[in-house]
Amino acid sequence: xxxxxxxxxxxxxxxxxxxxxxxxxxxxxxxxxxxxxxxxxxxxxxxxxxxxxxxxxxxxxxxxxxxxxxxxxxxxxxxxxxxxxxxxxxxxxxxxxxxxxxxxxxxxxxxxxxxxxxxxxxxxxxxxxxxxxxxxxxxxxxxxxxxxxxxxxxxxxxxxxxxxxxxxxx
Amino acid sequence: xxxxxxxxxxxxxxxxxxxxxxxxxxxxxxxxxxxxxxxxxxxxxxxxxxxxxxxxxxxxxxxxxxxxxxxxxxxxxxxxxxxxxxxxxxxxxxxxxxxxxxxx
Numbered sequence: 001x002x003x004x005x006x007x008x009x010x011x012x013x014x015x016x017x018x019x020x021x022x023x024x025x026x027x028x029x030x031x032x033x034x035x036x037x038x039x040x041x042x043x044x045x046x047x048x049x050x051x052x053x054x055x056x057x058x059x060x061x062x063x064x065x066x067x068x069x070x071x072x073x074x075x076x077x078x079x080x081x082x083x084x085x086x087x088x089x090x091x092x093x094x095x096x097x098x099x100x101x102x103x104x105x106x107x108x109x110x111x112x113x114x115x116x117x118x119x120x121x122x123x124x125x126x127x128x129x130x131x132x133x134x135x136x137x138x139x140x141x142x143x144x145x146x147x148x149x150x151x152x153x154x155x156x157x158x159x160x161x162x163x164x165x166x167x168x169x170x
Numbered sequence: 171x172x173x174x175x176x177x178x179x180x181x182x183x184x185x186x187x188x189x190x191x192x193x194x195x196x197x198x199x200x201x202x203x204x205x206x207x208x209x210x211x212x213x214x215x216x217x218x219x220x221x222x223x224x225x226x227x228x229x230x231x232x233x234x235x236x237x238x239x240x241x242x243x244x245x246x247x248x249x250x251x252x253x254x255x256x257x258x259x260x261x262x263x264x265x266x267x268x269x270x271x272x273x274x
Contacts, residue, residue, distance in 0.1 A: 009176050010187030011206045012263060014256050043274055047235055049255030110236060111274045120236075123247045 015049060022051040022165035024158075029170060030062030032072040032102055032114070033079075038170045039117045046124040053165070054121070055158050056149075057131035060170075061138055064130060064145050069115050074102045115146070122148040129153050129161075177202035181266075188263055192226070195266030204264045215252050215264075218244050222265040232262050232270040 023045045025038040038054060045052045062068040076082040076098050077089035088094055103113070112120060122128060130145055132154040142152060153161070171182050171190065177198040182190045189195060189203075200219055204211050211219075221242035225233045235258045239246045253260040258270050 008174070009202075009206055010172065010174050010183055012186040012188060012259070014207060014260060014263075040274055043236075047256065047258050109274070110240060112236075120246060123245070124250060 020164070022053070022162075024053040024055060024162040024165045024167045026167065026169045027054055027056045027060035027063055028058045030059030030068070030072060032074040032099060034170060035060075035063050035072055035114050036106070036111075038168070039114070039121065040111070041168065042121050042126055043117075043124070046121065046126055051165075052121070052126045053129060053161065054126060055129045055131065055153075055162075057134050061130065061134045061140065063114060064118065064128065064149055065140065066144060066146055069118070069146065070113065072114055073099045075099075118146065118148055129158065131155075131158075176206075184268070188268055189266035190268070192266065195223070199266060200264050203266070207260060207263065209253065209260070209264070211264075212252075214244075214248070218242065218249065218252060218261055219265045222261055222267060226265070226267050231272070232258075232265075232267045234258055234270045234272040234274060236274050237272070 023042070025042055027035070027038045029035065042052050042054055056064050062072060073095055075089060075095045076084045077086065077095075080086070082098070107113075111117070118128065128146075128149045130149050130152045132152050135141070135145075135152050142149075145152075172185065173180055174183050174187070175181075177196070179194065179196065179199055181194045181199065184190050189199075201211050204215070209215065218238060221238060221244070222233060225237065225241065233241065235246060235249055238244055238249060238261070249257040249261070262269050
């Protein structure tokens with residue numbers, strides 16, 4: 001028989017004491033396959049109680065532009081890891097087909113599409129930032145970006161806010 | 171396999187303290203586990219925990235935060251309020267289930 005006094009209750013370490021870990025993802029790509037790595041890792045980080053920021057720059061602006069965020073595509077062109085003959089990639093309709101297939105595979109895992117994923121991350125407490133130079137270069141305004149974006153910031157703002165953070169460039 | 175006594179029951183746990191026997195869990199134990207991590211159970215907490223228990227018995231694995239919100243109908247934001255910081259692991263701990271293995 002176990003004596004209650006001899007068996008203290010084991011409590012997992014939920015890390016409530018460590019609150020200073022911080023992760024910043026730099027999202028620089030606008031293809032469907034390259035949008036997901038940061039989103040999935042950010043989701044994991046938030047689920048672990050880690051302060052999480054996403055900074056969108058260059059082609060990554062397509063992830064947070066209202067016009068483009070639901071139209072990200074996947075192409076087999078230039079991606080030998082698809083194990084498809086590269087010549088196929090140029091065939092009309094091939095990119096649309098590859099995109100459909102990838103979206104289905106992602107949906108089958110109950111992983112949300114990019115717009116819903118960003119709004120989910122925002123609900124979980126992630127902060128989304130847009131790159132000033134990219135906004136200027138692409139002639140965008142605050143109104144072109146999804147509401148979840150906190151602000152348009154420049155590189156020095158980003159360097160400041162990522163002080164002490166782990167930075168992951170995608 | 172370590173044993174511990176909680177709410178008057180002897181239960182099997184893993185090295186971290188997560189219960190390992192689905193059938194050893196009772197609501198009393200759930201309440202006691204929650205108070206160990208500073209959570210006072212309310213109706214909303216129970217809704218989540220009961221979904222975890224049911225889903226585990228049907229699917230054979232602990233649901234992720236995403237699944238609790240889509241299949242269980244409890245918004246993600248609320249899960250973070252009910253089980254601060256690490257909702258997935260805290261819910262699994264209280265529900266007497268292993269940690270979820272899914273990524274999203």
